[in-house]
Amino acid sequence: MSDTGRDSVPPVPTLRHADPDNTIRILLATDNHIGYMERDPIRGQDSINTFKEILQLAVKHDVDFILLAGDLFHENRPSRDCLYQVIGLLRQYTMGDKPIEVELLSDPNEGKAASYEFPAVNYEDPNLNVAIPVFSIHGNHDDPQGAGPEGALCALDVLSASGLINYMGKFDLPLSEADAQTAGIAIRPVLLRKGATYLSLYGVGNVKDQRMHYELRSNRVRMYMPRNRDEWFNILLLHQNRVRHGPQESVPEGMFDDSVDLVVWGHEHDCRIVPEPVAGKPYYITQPGSSIATSLADGESIEKHVALLHIQGKEFEMKPIPLRTVRPFVLEDVVLSEAAEEEGFELNDQIAVSKFLKSRVNALINQANKLWDDRNARAVEDGDEPLPHMLPLVRLKVDTTGVSEMSNPIRFGQEFQGRIANPRDVLVFHRAKRTTRSSKVTIDQPELSIDDPDLSISEKLSKVRMQTLVKEYLAAQELQLLGEAGMSDAIQMFVEKDDSHAIQTHVTAALRSLMKGVQANGEVDEGDLDNVVCRPC
Known part of the structure; x- marks a missing residue:
């Protein structure tokens, strides 16, 4: 994105003279x-209960609309029960x-379903009686898949066609590498007005x-x-890695257009909802974080919030609102060798070790229950009315170097x-990695091999990526016609996105490409066939 030359420092995020008639009120969540763990007898309804609370907060605070920054659903193909509850x-x-107080100034048909006449923005449809519009982009969990007559579709397309959500941020991805080199990414805005804002x-x-990194850099x-x-006050919603996982496996914060006033960052689950300025840029970034803990990691233990965003002219202010229906989550790290020295027990005494871990x-549990009482x-x-106690999530990370x-966790x-919601995985054991002196600084690489000798079996299963295993397996097969990278991507789509046609589609396209290459060379002797066939990636 090109800079527009705005050199002014962004204003402090507050409204100096609030005027309700000119203030757009937005409930922000992501x-x-x-549907996360929906079959779990204890935690199965957690995500839907919190989504219900978010909608109730929107009604309570009389917002103009709700803005969601991706991953509304946990699965690419949510269950019927999940869809039923969300629709309800x-x-x-x-x-x-x-009455809707926000006027739509952009084309209501921009982004509408090609086969139908109803507009893309639901409150512009005279057949619908919308009180609080919901605008949402897709995330990496609920992204469009498939290649049917209507193109790639996702659950948000279903909600959009039902008139319940305004699905934005969907654009056609290039069909080939050649198209990707020239296509780029075009973003058309939804233009709204309320009074003078x-x-x-x-x-x-x-x-x-x-x-995304390549498109921004280019x-x-x-x-x-x-x-x-x-x-105009310009808001950019995106759903990408903010934390760096590799050279190009994240999106740098300072690469966005200077005309942007506020970036709403989805995908990262730790709550950093208070707007943060970006060095050398005139915009702020807010990272609402997830509304449910999908892993027992440090970032998920930060209190979950949504935000009430007020915009007037070029000014804005944001009020974080803690979510009450989120299950309390506490965790602690313990180095067993240090604890044994402080508490005076032997490391080989299983009974003493177990007694210590139970006390922790x-x-x-007491800490989590106190958090709930304080919240109430x-x-x-x-x-507000107090809520009944929820069983907490507890994680004790034990360094067993x-x-x-150790006993069975x-x-x-x-x-x-x-007493807790996750008794099966309350304990997790790990060992300190052996470090060797090196002049190079290495980035924590997620591409871990199943053959890594420095990892225990449990660490391998928790850290290794499926596509890494597939790539290693395919490389060992010495494929003659199908490339490892393409097959790995197809298998990943089949497993993670439940795309039953992904492998067949890739094989068909690869064979068609090979046949074109062979036909271009005319008649070929069988002995020269290996030289003519060019295996795709």
């Missing part, structure tokens, strides 16, 4: 992951007689980080802006059945 909640809380929403659904992301763009888990107390002060044998967790 990464709801509805959206119909109950976003439909009604409340003009707002443009730019949505970019999730694409591979390598491609200045090939085109943002279509109104003529008097300096009078009990302390974490704050809610009562604000005039120097310990020859699943058997250990059975003692806490009925």
Whole structure:
């Protein structure tokens, strides 16, 4: 994206003279992951309960619309029960007689389904009675898949055709590498107005980080802006890696157009919802984080929030709102050798070690219950009803370096059945990695091999990537016609996205390409066939 030359420092994110008639009120959330662990008897309804709370907050605070930055669903193909509950909640809380105070200035047919006449923005449809519009981009969990007559589709397309969600940020990806070299990414905004405040929403659904990094670095992301763009407040929604995982496996914060005022960053689950300035840039970044913990990692233990965003003219302010229905989650790191020295027990004494670990888990349970009580107390002060206790999530990470044998973590967790929500994985064992002196600084690489001798079996299973295993297996087969990279991508689509036609589509396309190469050389002797066949990637 090209800079527009705005050298001014961004204003402090607050409204100096609030005017309700000219203030756009938005409820901001992302990464709801509805359907996560939906078959779990304890945690199965967590994601849907919190999504219900988010919609209730939108009604309570009388917002103009809701803005979601991807991963509404946890699965690419959500279950019927999951879709049923989401459709029911959206119909109950976003439909009604409340007048829409935000005027749509852009083309209501921009982005509409090609085969139908209804507009892309639901409250422009005279057949629908929308009270609170919902605008959303897709994430990496619920991205479009398939190649049917309507093109790639996802669950958001279903909700959009139902008139419940305004799906934005979907653009056609190039069909070949040749097209990708010239296509770039074009982003058309949704233009809104309330009184004297003009707002443009730019949505970019999730694409591979390598491609997004390349497009930004090559200045090939085109943002279509109104003529008097300096009078508009510009919000960019995206769903990409913010934390660096490799040379091009993230999107740098400072690569966006200077005309942007606020970037809403989806995909990262730790809550950094308070707007953060970017060095050398005039815009802020807000990272709402997920509304449910999908892993027992440090970032997920930060209190979950949504935000009430107020925009007036070129000014904005953001009020974080803690989510009350999120299951409390606490974790702790323990180095067993240090604990044994402090507490005075032997590392080879299994009973003493188990007793110590149980005491730490009990302390974490008490800590989690206190967090819940404090949350309820704050809610009562604000005039809300207290919520019944939820079983907490507890994780104790134990460094077992120097310990020859440990007890079974699943058997250990059975003692806490009925007291915590995750008794089977309350404990996780790991060992400190052996480090060697090196003059080079290495980045933590996610591409771990199953043959890594420095990892235990449990560490291999928790860290290794499926595509790495597939690539290693295919490389060992010495494929003659199909390339490892293409087959690896196809198998990944088959497994992670439930695309049953991915492998067949790739094989058919690869064979067609090979046949064209052979035909271009005319008649070929059997002995020269290997030289003519050019295996695709």
